[in-house]
Amino acid sequence: MNICLRISVICLMALLFCLGRGQAEAQSVDKSIPTNITSQAVLFDQNSDVVTFSGDVVVARQDMTITSDTLLVYLVDQKNKGASSESENGAAARSTKDIDRIVAKGNVRIEQLNREGLCETATYLSKENTVTMEGNPMLMEKDTKNQITGETIIFNMTTNQSRILSGKNKKVEAIFYSTEEGR
Numbered sequence: 001m002n003i004c005l006r007i008s009v010i011c012l013m014a015l016l017f018c019l020g021r022g023q024a025e026a027q028s029v030d031k032s033i034p035t036n037i038t039s040q041a042v043l044f045d046q047n048s049d050v051v052t053f054s055g056d057v058v059v060a061r062q063d064m065t066i067t068s069d070t071l072l073v074y075l076v077d078q079k080n081k082g083a084s085s086e087s088e089n090g091a092a093a094r095s096t097k098d099i100d101r102i103v104a105k106g107n108v109r110i111e112q113l114n115r116e117g118l119c120e121t122a123t124y125l126s127k128e129n130t131v132t133m134e135g136n137p138m139l140m141e142k143d144t145k146n147q148i149t150g151e152t153i154i155f156n157m158t159t160n161q162s163r164i165l166s167g168k169n170k171k172v173e174a175i176f177y178s179t180e181e182g183r
Helices: 002-018
Strands: 036-038 041-045 050-061 064-077 097-112 115-125 130-134 138-141 147-149 152-156 161-165 173-175
Touching: none
Parallel strands: none
Antiparallel strands: 036 050, 041 050, 050 064, 064 097, 097 115, 115 130, 115 138, 130 152, 138 147, 147 173, 152 161
């Protein structure tokens, strides 16, 4: 149980640390940098392979902080990489888990360097390597206050591209402030 939880947290942090960075930079994340997660409670449900951090969740790693009401990490069995399903003594081997998706819910705030993202739900999909922000998502530069909003914001971490989508009742809106130097 502790090993699965640690692996999940390390993978989660590596992923979230890469948010907003290029592909080459994402591949060189230093795994020795500590990640600190605090919450009111943690539940690991082995039957459904879900780790749930709940109540004032704070994820802190070097120059990045994520806060939310709840953080769910969904695990799946790792694909067989040539390993036998039974150990040498004939007992079934423990399966290794990979992250399928990570969902931060409720008052989600992602802060990194000069950037900030706000939304109600942020979902990371492992296979697609994307983060989708929904529920009044907004991206903002702290020093300039430039911001963009839409119905949904999708960040592809492989291509380092963001797509901001409109919805039925909400158009994409970008607000840019001019600087004194630019006037």
